[in-house]
Amino acid sequence: MGIEQFLKESAREVDEFIESHLPSGGIPPRLLEAMHYGAVGGGKKIRASLLFATAEAYGVERKALLPLAAGIEMIHTFSLVHDDLPCMDNDDYRRGKPSMHRAFGEAMGVLVGDALLVEGLSLFMNDGGFVNSFGTEQTLRMAQVILKALGGEGMVGGQVLDLEYQGKGVTENEVYRIYSMKTARFIQAPVVCGGIAGRADQKERDALAEFGLKLGVCFQIKDDLLDVTQESSVLGKTAGKDIKQDKATLVKIKGLETTEKVLQDEFEQAVTLLSSLGRSFERLLEIAHFIVERRY
Numbered sequence: 001m002g003i004e005q006f007l008k009e010s011a012r013e014v015d016e017f018i019e020s021h022l023p024s025g026g027i028p029p030r031l032l033e034a035m036h037y038g039a040v041g042g043g044k045k046i047r048a049s050l051l052f053a054t055a056e057a058y059g060v061e062r063k064a065l066l067p068l069a070a071g072i073e074m075i076h077t078f079s080l081v082h083d084d085l086p087c088m089d090n091d092d093y094r095r096g097k098p099s100m101h102r103a104f105g106e107a108m109g110v111l112v113g114d115a116l117l118v119e120g121l122s123l124f125m126n127d128g129g130f131v132n133s134f135g136t137e138q139t140l141r142m143a144q145v146i147l148k149a150l151g152g153e154g155m156v157g158g159q160v161l162d163l164e165y166q167g168k169g170v171t172e173n174e175v176y177r178i179y180s181m182k183t184a185r186f187i188q189a190p191v192v193c194g195g196i197a198g199r200a201d202q203k204e205r206d207a208l209a210e211f212g213l214k215l216g217v218c219f220q221i222k223d224d225l226l227d228v229t230q231e232s233s234v235l236g237k238t239a240g241k242d243i244k245q246d247k248a249t250l251v252k253i254k255g256l257e258t259t260e261k262v263l264q265d266e267f268e269q270a271v272t273l274l275s276s277l278g279r280s281f282e283r284l285l286e287i288a289h290f291i292v293e294r295r296y
């Protein structure tokens with residue numbers, strides 16, 4: 001199966017899983033509608049694919065991981081919904097359609113984000129089949145990895161810095177810090193969880209964590225390059241916003257050409273880290289290539 005096909009299959013299975021596991025009894029229909037609007041049928045589902053691909057290297061079947069993969073994608077959707085809010089990046093367009101608050105109003109934008117976070121975590125933590133397959137201890141470890149990636153040292157903290165540095169001077173180190181916290185930690189998390197699911201030893205988990213963080217930085221650098229070079233219609237989100245909002249990016253301080261070179265350097269370092277492990281991570285490498293070569 002080629003990488004495009006692998007990503008498509010992962011996205012389809014995750015979409016189906018989310019659709020059939022959205023909470024139903026007792027939830028206000030409008031909230032359910034908004035959860036469906038945000039979480040089903042959109043996005044590349046890269047984080048789910050990273051989990052599947054890492055675990056595949058340890059012989060873990062993707063079916064067993066679906067509750068976690070779907071939970072991670074719901075949580076990721078939550079971050080996008082909140083990121084688009086008027087008080088954050090104020091964007092009207094996401095995944096090729098009106099962003100959540102444009103379609104459902106601002107209050108629902110906040111509330112459905114909260115619901116996607118909580119239900120995303122509960123999707124795998126409350127799934128008896130998942131907990132039985134991987135054991136309570138491993139499930140708890142995976143939850144800890146995810147929570148750490150989201151908190152003040154991770155995505156929330158990164159978003160705070162992203163907003164604070166908007167319209168201000170920024171150094172290369174500060175940009176890297178923002179990228180690592182805001183984006184890379186939640187790219188790293190599914191890679192590390194794949195290793196935990198595969199019962200990788202500590203040395204391997206450390207190397208996977210280092211690789212995942214570097215890959216996450218590559219992901220954000222590529223995202224910033226695409227913001228400048230790609231059309232909104234291809235991205236499915238508003239292009240050209242970083243310059244307009246004077247965001248802290250590598251492109252801002254180094255220009256397009258140097259940023260492309262930095263991306264290649266970072267990518268090579270990431271691949272070297274993975275190669276040092278002495279295990280075949282063929283699929284994971286294919287996704288890594290997709291991340292830096294993608295057009296959307």
Ligand code: GRG
Nearest residue numbers: 043044079080082083150155156159182183223
């Ligand atoms: C996580 C508790 C918590 C709060 C959220 C709003 C916020 C705080 C953080 C925003 C983080 C954010 C949106 C980072 C950008 C990461 C990024 C480049 C996302 C785009 O990911 P893709 O391309 O999107 O995988 P698709 O649509 O394909 O899923």
